[in-house]
Amino acid sequence: MGWKGTVRSLQASAKRAERNAHRRQRELEKRQKEFAKMEALEQAAYEVDVYENHIDILLSMHKECAEPVKWKKILSKPEPKPPVKRGALEQAAMHASATYRPNFLAKLFKLESRQRAALIAKIATAATEDERLFQAQLEEWRGEHSDWAEERGIALRILDGDRQAKLDAIEAFESFEEISHLGSSIQMIVHEGGVLEAKLAIHGSHVIPTEIKSLLKSGKLSTKAMPAGRFNELHQDYVCSCALRVGRELLAILPDYLVIVTAIDTVLNSSTGHMEDQPILSVAFSRATVEGLNLETIDPSDSMKNFVHNMSFKKGAGFSAVTSLDAQRFARVGA
Numbered sequence: 001m002g003w004k005g006t007v008r009s010l011q012a013s014a015k016r017a018e019r020n021a022h023r024r025q026r027e028l029e030k031r032q033k034e035f036a037k038m039e040a041l042e043q044a045a046y047e048v049d050v051y052e053n054h055i056d057i058l059l060s061m062h063k064e065c066a067e068p069v070k071w072k073k074i075l076s077k078p079e080p081k082p083p084v085k086r087g088a089l090e091q092a093a094m095h096a097s098a099t100y101r102p103n104f105l106a107k108l109f110k111l112e113s114r115q116r117a118a119l120i121a122k123i124a125t126a127a128t129e130d131e132r133l134f135q136a137q138l139e140e141w142r143g144e145h146s147d148w149a150e151e152r153g154i155a156l157r158i159l160d161g162d163r164q165a166k167l168d169a170i171e172a173f174e175s176f177e178e179i180s181h182l183g184s185s186i187q188m189i190v191h192e193g194g195v196l197e198a199k200l201a202i203h204g205s206h207v208i209p210t211e212i213k214s215l216l217k218s219g220k221l222s223t224k225a226m227p228a229g230r231f232n233e234l235h236q237d238y239v240c241s242c243a244l245r246v247g248r249e250l251l252a253i254l255p256d257y258l259v260i261v262t263a264i265d266t267v268l269n270s271s272t273g274h275m276e277d278q279p280i281l282s283v284a285f286s287r288a289t290v291e292g293l294n295l296e297t298i299d300p301s302d303s304m305k306n307f308v309h310n311m312s313f314k315k316g317a318g319f320s321a322v323t324s325l326d327a328q329r330f331a332r333v334g335a
Contacts (some may be wrong), residue, residue: 006008019063021056026184044221045322051213052306058207059237063295066175069253074155080144083137089126159255163190164256175249177240184244193331197324198246199262204235204265232318233301238262239281240300241321247285257287262324269321278321283309284330 028050035043082269097119102112123243155163155312167188176186179200208231214222243261250259263281268274289306304311312320 001130019060021053021060022064024053025057028283040305041219044215044219047221048213048215051209054209055234058234059241059300061238061241062248062298062300064178065245065248066173066252069254071074071155071255072126077148077151077158080141080148082141082145083134085130085134086089087127087130089130089133090123093119093123093126146278161194163194163280166190166196168277169253170250173249173253175253176246179245182243189327191327191331193328195258195260195327195330196250196256197256197262197327198250200246200261200263202239202242202263202265202280204238207240227320229315232313232315235318236313238299239265240304243281243283243305244300247283248290251285251287251290258284258330260284260325260327260330265319267319267321279310279324280313280319280320280322281309282325283307283311284325 028046031046035046038046095117100116100119102115106112137229154165154169158169167190170188179186184203185201187201189195189197189199210226211223212226212230215304216222243263246261247259250256250261261281261283262279264277265280266275267278267280269276269278283304284307286307293303293306301313308325310322310325312322314320
């Protein structure tokens with residue numbers, strides 16, 4: 001199956017809770033086909049629904065996550081037992097031959113010798129079929145045993161803190177597809193001491209809408225420029241929601257107790273006067289604290305107060321560059 005194939009088989013068994021915003025998005029996508037047939041007021045209402053759903057998607061990234069992979073449970077899986085060649089069909093054919101008694105018609109038409117020969121011939125056929133079935137079972141067992149051994153090997157490497165195994169598992173699980181679809185990219189680093197850091201290129205300014213869409217009392221569509229303060233607040237919540245999502249996914253894939261997520265976006269470098277990609281949020285997510293959050297009701301940016309983090313944000317000016325957290329500071333905790 002291969003390393004990544006084995007991990008994907010584990011991924012397939014991990015359930016992922018779908019948030020309401022995604023269900024609503026699918027409903028709106030189905031209605032998109034009917035847009036041209038809608039009346040003007042229906043189109044206006046639809047556009048506002050799509051707009052509000054997009055905002056909801058951006059600010060609820062943290063609410064969705066795969067269930068944790070139970071690496072220790074994988075180690076407890078019993079080793080598949082090889083099949084035993086029983087020869088059931090051959091035994092049945094031999095029994096039929098040994099217990100054969102010609103009936104009246106067989107005696108009358110002198111069929112006994114022919115029928116006995118046929119029964120003897122069936123013994124060889126049954127033996128061949130027994131062998132075919134056994135080889136099929138053996139082949140199936142070999143596959144199951146190979147998967148078992150590979151899963152066990154992966155689990156041992158992960159639990160032993162193998163750096164490459166961690167990176168391979170993260171890549172194989174493909175947990176960040178939604179974030180990448182929004183234009184963000186992730187770089188993983190396993191630091192000395194076992195601390196895992198994810199560097200998230202967020203591109204929030206390209207994702208957050210620059211307009212506000214709403215319905216007037218008449219039912220017509222109103223589109224106006226989004227105030228800078230509102231844009232910055234949405235940007236902050238989106239960045240924090242993405243960071244929390246990445247932290248949750250990593251803690252679900254790996255058995256580590258702490259991961260660092262550093263979000264990078266384009267902000268003004270005050271020393272050069274140029275817009276540059278710089279860290280705007282760096283946060284150390286601890287498993288115990290993440291698991292204690294009520295993810296359905298938290299405010300993403302406010303939730304950062306629960307963790308060691310660096311973030312400089314003002315409603316009027318937005319983000320300013322910060323220093324990334326030093327992984328070595330957490331090496332003993334994260335190892």
